[in-house]
Amino acid sequence: MLAVTLDDPSDLDAWRAKARSLLLADVDPADVEWRAGAGGGLFGSDDAVPPPRRTTVPGVPRAFLGLAGTVLAHRDPRRHATLYRMLWRIAHGERELLRIATDGDVAWAHACARQVSRDMHKMKAFVRFREVRLGEDTVYVAWFEPEHDIVPAVAPFFVRRFTGMHWSLLTPSRSAHWDGATLAIGPGADRADAPTEDALEDLWRTYYASIFNPARLKVDAMRREMPVKYWKNLPEARLIPELVRDALPRMQAMVEKQPTVPKKKVTPLQKAAVDAPEGSIAALRRRARDCRACDLWKPATQTVFGAGPSDARIVVIGEQPGDQEDLAGKPFVGPAGKLFDRALEEAGIDRSALYVTNAVKHFKFEPRGKVRLHKRANAEEQAACRPWLAAEIERIRPSGIVCMGAMAAQGVFGSSFRLMAQRGQWLETPDGRRAMATVHPSYLLRLPDHDAREAGFADFVHDLKLMHAVLR
Amino acid sequence: MAVPMNVTEKLAILADAAKYDASCSSSGGKGRNSLKSGGIGSTEGMGICHAYAPDGRCISLLKILLTNFCVYDCVYCVNRRSSNVPRARFTVEEVVDLTLAFYRRNYIEGLFLSSGIIQSPDYTMEQLVRVARTLRTEHRFAGYIHLKTIPDAAPELIDAAGRWADRLSINVEMPTEGGLKSLAPEKDLGDIRSAMGRLRLSIDEAKAEKKAPRFAPAGQSTQMIVGADAASDRDVLTASTNLYTNYHLRRVYYSAFSPIPDASKILPLKPPPLVREHRLYQADWLMRFYGFDADEIAPPGDDGMLSLDMDPKLAWALRHRERFPVDVNRASREMLLRVPGLGVKTVDKLIAMRAHRRVRYDDLVRLRVPVKKVAPFVETVDHRPRGDRDTPLLRRDLREPAQPDLFG
Numbered sequence: 073m074l075a076v077t078l079d080d081p082s083d084l085d086a087w088r089a090k091a092r093s094l095l096l097a098d099v100d101p102a103d104v105e106w107r108a109g110a111g112g113g114l115f116g117s118d119d120a121v122p123p124p125r126r127t128t129v130p131g132v133p134r135a136f137l138g139l140a141g142t143v144l145a146h147r148d149p150r151r152h153a154t155l156y157r158m159l160w161r162i163a164h165g166e167r168e169l170l171r172i173a174t175d176g177d178v179a180w181a182h183a184c185a186r187q188v189s190r191d192m193h194k195m196k197a198f199v200r201f202r203e204v205r206l207g208e209d210t211v212y213v214a215w216f217e218p219e220h221d222i223v224p225a226v227a228p229f230f231v232r233r234f235t236g237m238h239w240s241l242l243t244p245s246r247s248a249h250w251d252g253a254t255l256a257i258g259p260g261a262d263r264a265d266a267p268t269e270d271a272l273e274d275l276w277r278t279y280y281a282s283i284f285n286p287a288r289l290k291v292d293a294m295r296r297e298m299p300v301k302y303w304k305n306l307p308e309a310r311l312i313p314e315l316v317r318d319a320l321p322r323m324q325a326m327v328e329k330q331p332t333v334p335k336k337k338v339t340p341l342q343k344a345a346v347d348a349p350e351g352s353i354a355a356l357r358r359r360a361r362d363c364r365a366c367d368l369w370k371p372a373t374q375t376v377f378g379a380g381p382s383d384a385r386i387v388v389i390g391e392q393p394g395d396q397e398d399l400a401g402k403p404f405v406g407p408a409g410k411l412f413d414r415a416l417e418e419a420g421i422d423r424s425a426l427y428v429t430n431a432v433k434h435f436k437f438e439p440r441g442k443v444r445l446h447k448r449a450n451a452e453e454q455a456a457c458r459p460w461l462a463a464e465i466e467r468i469r470p471s472g473i474v475c476m477g478a479m480a481a482q483g484v485f486g487s488s489f490r491l492m493a494q495r496g497q498w499l500e501t502p503d504g505r506r507a508m509a510t511v512h513p514s515y516l517l518r519l520p521d522h523d524a525r526e527a528g529f530a531d532f533v534h535d536l537k538l539m540h541a542v543l544r
Numbered sequence: 545m546a547v548p549m550n551v552t553e554k555l556a557i558l559a560d561a562a563k564y565d566a567s568c569s570s571s572g573g574k575g576r577n578s579l580k581s582g583g584i585g586s587t588e589g590m591g592i593c594h595a596y597a598p599d600g601r602c603i604s605l606l607k608i609l610l611t612n613f614c615v616y617d618c619v620y621c622v623n624r625r626s627s628n629v630p631r632a633r634f635t636v637e638e639v640v641d642l643t644l645a646f647y648r649r650n651y652i653e654g655l656f657l658s659s660g661i662i663q664s665p666d667y668t669m670e671q672l673v674r675v676a677r678t679l680r681t682e683h684r685f686a687g688y689i690h691l692k693t694i695p696d697a698a699p700e701l702i703d704a705a706g707r708w709a710d711r712l713s714i715n716v717e718m719p720t721e722g723g724l725k726s727l728a729p730e731k732d733l734g735d736i737r738s739a740m741g742r743l744r745l746s747i748d749e750a751k752a753e754k755k756a757p758r759f760a761p762a763g764q765s766t767q768m769i770v771g772a773d774a775a776s777d778r779d780v781l782t783a784s785t786n787l788y789t790n791y792h793l794r795r796v797y798y799s800a801f802s803p804i805p806d807a808s809k810i811l812p813l814k815p816p817p818l819v820r821e822h823r824l825y826q827a828d829w830l831m832r833f834y835g836f837d838a839d840e841i842a843p844p845g846d847d848g849m850l851s852l853d854m855d856p857k858l859a860w861a862l863r864h865r866e867r868f869p870v871d872v873n874r875a876s877r878e879m880l881l882r883v884p885g886l887g888v889k890t891v892d893k894l895i896a897m898r899a900h901r902r903v904r905y906d907d908l909v910r911l912r913v914p915v916k917k918v919a920p921f922v923e924t925v926d927h928r929p930r931g932d933r934d935t936p937l938l939r940r941d942l943r944e945p946a947q948p949d950l951f952g
Contacts, residue, residue, distance in 0.1 A: 168900050171896045171897060171899070171900055172897055172900060172901070173893040173896070173897055173910075173911060174897065174906075174907040174910040174911060179910060193592070196592050197592045197593055197594050197595075198594070198595075199650050200649060200650060200651070201648065201649045201650050202649070203648075203649070212648060212649070214650070229586075229588075231579070232577035232578065232579055232586045232588075233577065233578065233584065233585065233586040234578075234584055234648070234650075235577070235578035235579055235581070235582055235583065235584065236578060236581075236582050236583045236584045236684070237584060237648060252582075270649065272645055272646075272649060274552070275551070275552055275555060275642075275645075276646065276649070276651050278552050278555050278556050278559075279555055279559050279606065279646075280595065280597065280603070281556075282555065282556045282557075282559035282560040282563070283559045283560075283562070283563050283597060283603060283607060284563070284597035284598055284599055285563050285564075285597075285599045285601075285802060286599075287802045287803050287815065288599040288600070288601075288800075288802060288818060289598055289599060290598070290599055290600030290818075291598055291600075292600070293596070293600025294596040294597065294598050294599070294600050297593065297596045297600075297602070298595060298596040306595065308595055312598055315597075315598050316598050319598065323803065326803045326804070326805055326807070327803050327814075329805075329806070329807075361734060362734070371786050371790070373737045373738055373740070373741040373790060374734060374737060374738045374741065396745070398741065398790075399741035399742065399744055399745050399790075399791075400741065400742070400745055401738055401741065439785065439786075439789040441789075442788065442789060442792055443789075444789060444790070
């Protein structure tokens with residue numbers, strides 16, 4: 073049996089150095105006795121590790137070192153031996169050992185790591201600093217009793233969080249001190265070294281008592297997450313018995329109490345009247361907001377009504393809003409809208425002079441996880457929406473209408489209209505208006521190859537330039 | 545008014561008034577700390593629960609209202625304008641000081657600030673923004689801030705709120721529009737959805753462009769009250785699906801309607817069983833992490849309510865015996881996730897393990913899965929479920945005896 077002593081039994085580097093030399097010397101895990109404590113002290117000196125029998129140790133998975141670092145903080149004295157046995161097995165052909173979650177050693181190590189992580193997490197949660205004034209300086213001091221040797225591992229968290237304070241964390245086995253610049257890990261302390269109260273704790277208890285809902289008493293759930301062993305260092309915990317005892321009577325009193333007559337007169341909020349004279353576009357928009365002529369409103373965010381000056385000379389009609397338009401409540405703001413803007417710029421047309429709208433005013437989509445796939449509105453939905461478009465055109469009385477895409481064009485010219493054959497020319501509509509049709513910008517976005525897209529875009533711009541004749 | 549209230553009295557009223565908001569999460573968003581600024585505060589992805597109240601709920605944030613005066617009259621709300629509860633109002637400075645004092649002592653992860661609507665939505669929102677801005681700019685506070693957002697407030701104020709807060713939330717309040725109309729007559733589903741839509745656009749934009757100003761890096765969430773109106777679980781889950789899809793919410797919180805002091809006559813006399821809320825959270829989890837959709841969990845046709853005596857995954861599996869048993873050594877991850885009693889972590893362990901050796905029944909035992917629940921639905925090298933248990937029998941064996949609901 074070979075005795076190996078670790079000065080700091082929780083330190084990964086120290087354990088790792090010993091384990092490495094043992095492995096190089098081919099020392100079987102069963103032949104090692106791991107001891108903790110100051111070297112050369114209580115247990116006598118270390119046995120000499122035999123000379124190396126090999127020159128390299130096979131690479132150890134990074135995950136193992138991570139796991140070992142956590143397990144070493146555990147109080148269980150078997151941890152050094154178990155970790156060495158795992159290392160040995162990994163080095164002797166069981167490279168994938170860590171992937172066998174049900175292996176005895178692996179399961180044990182993971183269970184230890186879980187307990188250490190939980191202890192660290194609870195320390196981050198349940199440390200309660202108390203303010204101490206030392207002359208000019210204010211120091212925050214906490215007494216905490218962790219289950220495992222976690223202070224060196226947790227202290228950096230407190231540095232990152234409380235950088236601008238001076239503080240000390242005192243525990244029975246170690247302490248940590250931060251003076252605003254340096255973190256020092258020191259020896260254990262005594263409870264009497266820590267302050268016993270803080271003026272603010274009454275306020276904190278007030279909060280704790282007030283945020284508790286007596287109608288939902290679940291004491292077991294509380295105990296599971298905030299085990300009783302921590303209570304002695306939590307200033308709020310002393311309220312728990314009373315809060316639990318009074319919960320049921322408080323709750324019953326609430327239920328039994330007859331509703332009271334409202335006494336106070338608080339004037340309800342007056343929503344600012346919308347300035348929308350009857351017959352105006354604004355009034356129309358207001359009404360369209362609550363349109364339920366078809367079912368498209370149900371899953372959608374909002375009606376996407378037309379936008380632009382009410383005396384615009386041209387009304388541009390697209391097909392239906394998409395994802396971005398639905399969220400923003402404005403037409404042509406998504407990818408197709410961006411392309412439309414670029415084409416207008418190229419054509420030398422100011423979008424703000426146009427009234428831009430859609431044939432259908434709600435986004436139709438099919439949910440696919442977090443994505444909303446665009447779906448074409450059917451004939452019924454298009455028909456249900458037609459009165460809105462007709463009313464927009466009626467109010468604006470434009471000198472020209474530009475239809476983008478077949479849905480808009482057929483809505484204006486009738487269902488026999490053939491977009492690709494009749495696009496790019498001012499025509500007369502059946503009801504005697506001047507109108508023109510072109511492609512929808514989303515059609516250009518869908519074109520597969522670059523050249524076709526370029527050519528399509530140029531044609532689109534060419535069509536849009538026809539608007540100059542009307543705008544002038 | 546007699547003597548002005550002190551901070552303790554205000555805190556008692558304004559924390560009490562805030563406790564019906566279920567969210568106390570301080571998770572999400574990018575990590576940050578105070579090493580560079582020399583201030584205080586950090587967020588490291590996963591939030592920390594600093595205490596638990598005897599209602600089993602985590603206390604992570606200082607959750608308060610700026611004021612519980614309110615011009616709205618939402619029936620279910622303890623702060624509605626016709627309620628006779630005592631009223632109080634914090635100043636901006638009081639909230640800032642309280643947050644910092646609690647934070648320095650490690651009581652909290654940060655602040656969750658909400659408010660009744662006073663004067664106007666814009667006025668109220670402006671006050672909330674001032675608290676967040678003061679904490680961030682004057683005190684270099686890097687802890688978590690969650691601001692309740694008022695749907696009708698001006699877009700500039702919402703932009704400012706997103707600039708300083710980690711998370712913004714707008715409560716949809718009720719699963720259906722009918723419920724909202726009858727219980728919160730001054731709120732409007734259209735306003736709420738359109739405000740959520742704007743939030744999603746701003747959050748997406750900030751995420752897509754590195755140089756864009758910060759905007760609510762921990763996203764947006766919402767809350768629905770369950771059991772105050774007639775909406776079924778199916779209505780609730782359908783509404784949630786729509787919210788997750790449309791607005792990419794981080795979380796939908798379900799809050800079982802709970803008796804409030806000075807309740808209105810319109811409300812139901814008895815609260816819904818708390819286990820209903822629990823089942824809804826389980827269902828929500830199944831939709832977000834297990835590939836289920838609302839139709840599978842609460843199928844159309846029946847009453848649209850989840851079973852109270854078994855979890856929704858088990859209930860689904862019992863309705864779909866034809867999909868089982870699942871071979872643990874061969875099934876896809878998707879299908880393993882549908883096995884009652886197997887969680888994401890266990891499934892991933894099984895998948896990692898089976899690449900190296902065959903999974904045996906004993907492995908399931910060692911992974912500490914609830915074997916009674918899992919065994920009828922899986923096969924391993926050395927295990928096949930007993931063929932003699934029909935669905936009613938299995939249902940009887942696996943149902944959880946109804947928890948004695950304390951006040952149910």
